[in-house]
Amino acid sequence: MTSFASPLVRSASIKQDVVIRNTVNFHRSIWGDQFLMYEERKDREWEEQLANELKEEVRKMLIITTQHRKLLELIDAVQRLGVAYHFEKEIEECLNHIYVSYGHGDLWIKDNDLQGTSLWFRLLRQQGFNVSSGIFNKYKNNDGSFMESVKDDVQGMLSLNEAAYMRVEGEQVLDEALAFTTYHLANILENHTSLIEAQIHQALQQPLRKRLPRLEALRYIPIYQQEASHNEALLKLAKLDFTLLQDLHRKELSQISKWWKDLDVSRNLPYVRDRIVEGYFWILAVYFEPQHSDARIFLMKACNLVIILDDTYDNYGTYEELEILTEAIQRWSMSCLDMLPEYMKLIYKELLDVYKEAEDLLEKKGQTYRCYYTKEMVKEYARNLLIEAKWVNERYTPTVEEHMSVTLVTCAYAMIIAKCYVHRDDLVTEETFKWVSTYPPLVKASCLILRLMDDVATHKEEQERNHVASSVECYMKQYGVTEEHTHELFTKQVEDEWKVINKESLRPTDVPRPLLMPPINLTRVCDVLYRRGDDYNHAGKEMINHIKSLLVNPLSG
């Protein structure tokens, strides 16, 4: 029942007030309508048939390769080329066999093969096996420094550099290995020009641990092709699979562009950012596989509604209007529609419709609990956005602790992680939703990384308008430190949070390991979007190239 103090009863009086709103001029979409239309590939059927034949060849290779060093190289190539999702069972069996054969590490090391040892360590850690980093002490002198011979082994250093990014808190040997290899690899860069130099350059820009699987496939296909020992069937499969996926992704983007156009956001809600294509890049980073197509479509709708809500709370809505919207979202009922200001009706109706559509699908499978938990997180999100609006309204700068308790929710990642599981068919149970909604360490680390990287990248622009103080401003004010110092501290904290993610990815995990990939991939997106600035709102040259190569240009070669 409506309480007397409910903000819903105040909506009528608001209409008569002169309303002063923030104005933010987000530039229009740089992509125009180019993704609206989609034409199916003519050759799709026979290409799928060929891909199936190639898959069987690669599967056989995974089964018959018995030499462990060679098997690791094959698995690494399969993973980097972006086709590992076809062979999850085989890869798990192979790596489990290798883990059982060598235990935590001592049995693996036979010679001074730093490259092989690092590869062994990285692949097993990536698969969740807690192998010991102590193995790398064998490459150190008695005084604790790395041996001179390590410096001369460029491939070994590159492999160790990538492996060290699997570090967890307290692994000093990996911290040191990272500093050592980063320093010496950077020195090499100044002296040579070759394929290995290109690889070093890319590794130093972004380690494999933080790269998005689709972009890594694009990057690695030409490198693998140049390797004398490459396998022709695997290379062909990687190229064909990329093309088939690109076709499916274009189809989905066309579908979602039509949905957005039908909402007519640019006319009905002109203050909202139009970033459908950049948003699809974000979602594609979470899931790219064909079996997650329904999940992607739902995520696109639900996440673009998050953007609409974010812009409404951050920029356009008055505090009184936002109170009403928040209350209506808590009640989640079409009966609240009439109480809302006109422009908010479209937002509210679409929000309820998108979840109703999901619920109808889930009902048939007895999985409506998935919508229940996710809706509760949307309600929590709205309540916390309202707290931010209150701070802005009262010109209040919160303490860092207050700020984080609210903005870890409004960064939206925990809610988006829950959304990733709504239409996922395998492994998800009610426990999965209970897990994510309590902000366990991995989810919290992912939220923190987004919050810190987003704020470092966007706080200057946000402060030019009447935006809530970012974590950067709060920290500077509370501790009386400079912006530069704050950026440095936050960058260090991001690395520490990655250690938490690595630790939480080791077996036994809280939820089945494949369910950790959406939060891990969401964390990786931060490194792509916010490392150089704000590539979501203002896609730079590199981001535009990423989108074009994933969604527009045919794969070359």
Ligand SMILES: CC(C)=CCC/C(C)=C/CC/C(C)=C/COP(=O)(O)OP(=O)(O)O
């Ligand atoms: C499909 C799609 C749209 C995906 C986006 C994923 C998503 C909703 C991320 C939530 C965080 C967010 C709103 C970031 C950008 O806005 P901001 O920098 O204004 O965020 P802030 O207001 O929290 O600082």
